[in-house]
Amino acid sequence: MYFATAQGMRPAPLTHNPFNALVMPRPIAWISTLDANGVANLAPYSYFNAVCADPPYVMFAPNSAVPGQTKDTCRNLADVPEFVVSLVSEDDGVLMNATSKAYPPGVDEFAACGVARLPGELVRPPRVASAKAALECRVFQIVDLPLSADGRLNRVVIGAVVGIYVADDLIDANGIIDERKLKPLARLGYMNYGTLGEVFAMGRPL
Numbered sequence: 001m002y003f004a005t006a007q008g009m010r011p012a013p014l015t016h017n018p019f020n021a022l023v024m025p026r027p028i029a030w031i032s033t034l035d036a037n038g039v040a041n042l043a044p045y046s047y048f049n050a051v052c053a054d055p056p057y058v059m060f061a062p063n064s065a066v067p068g069q070t071k072d073t074c075r076n077l078a079d080v081p082e083f084v085v086s087l088v089s090e091d092d093g094v095l096m097n098a099t100s101k102a103y104p105p106g107v108d109e110f111a112a113c114g115v116a117r118l119p120g121e122l123v124r125p126p127r128v129a130s131a132k133a134a135l136e137c138r139v140f141q142i143v144d145l146p147l148s149a150d151g152r153l154n155r156v157v158i159g160a161v162v163g164i165y166v167a168d169d170l171i172d173a174n175g176i177i178d179e180r181k182l183k184p185l186a187r188l189g190y191m192n193y194g195t196l197g198e199v200f201a202m203g204r205p206l
């Protein structure tokens with residue numbers, strides 16, 4: 001089939017928006033922020049990726065669940081424009097999913113979900129203690145995208161990575177990150193997740 005997106009995202013025979021099931025696997029950013037009172041928020045975002053390696057920049061895309069409302073993560077960034085991306089490993093999948101619940105503003109989601117934290121080095125929000133890697137970020141730019149068909153906000157947050165935590169045991173004797181030890185959890189379509197399958201190297205053409 002082929003469809004023009006202007007005609008809507010569920011043309012027959014599709015029963016759900018297929019976009020998440022096509023643009024995948026996606027890494028999951030477990031994003032911590034602070035509100036104006038210093039209360040920590042934590043939520044997963046899989047519309048997330050690296051956009052530049054040197055200098056390092058990342059993006060993630062919070063939408064709003066309800067027209068006119070903003071997610072806590074996004075609201076917090078207006079007060080404290082810093083965030084930490086804790087990278088989600090397989091072992092943290094259940095806890096990560098628990099933090100996707102829509103808690104009211106002002107709830108410490110680390111405490112509410114029983115997630116241990118460690119303080120940031122160069123930014124104020126904490127990172128997830130069990131994460132094997134984390135990126136400390138300062139907001140570089142927030143871009144407003146067009147509203148969804150039902151009026152929900154869509155934003156892209158671009159962050160400059162100012163500090164990187166890597167668990168020492170991820171680094172092998174040659175100074176290479178061992179992705180097997182990171183055990184990244186990937187977001188697929190619908191409610192599906194995946195883990196790292198076969199890993200192989202392929203050199204670039206000369």
Ligand SMILES: Cc1cc2nc3c(=O)[nH]c(=O)nc-3n(C[C@H](O)[C@H](O)[C@H](O)COP(=O)(O)O)c2cc1C
Pocket residue numbers: 028041042043044045046047048061062063064065070071072073074096097099100101102103187
């Ligand atoms: C694996 C996973 C990935 C998610 N990715 C996104 C995303 O990219 N953008 C988004 O707006 N919400 C995403 N969500 C939903 C948010 O995590 C959820 O709305 C959460 O309550 C937002 O929290 P906050 O209001 O504390 O920021 C995702 C949820 C899960 C479980």
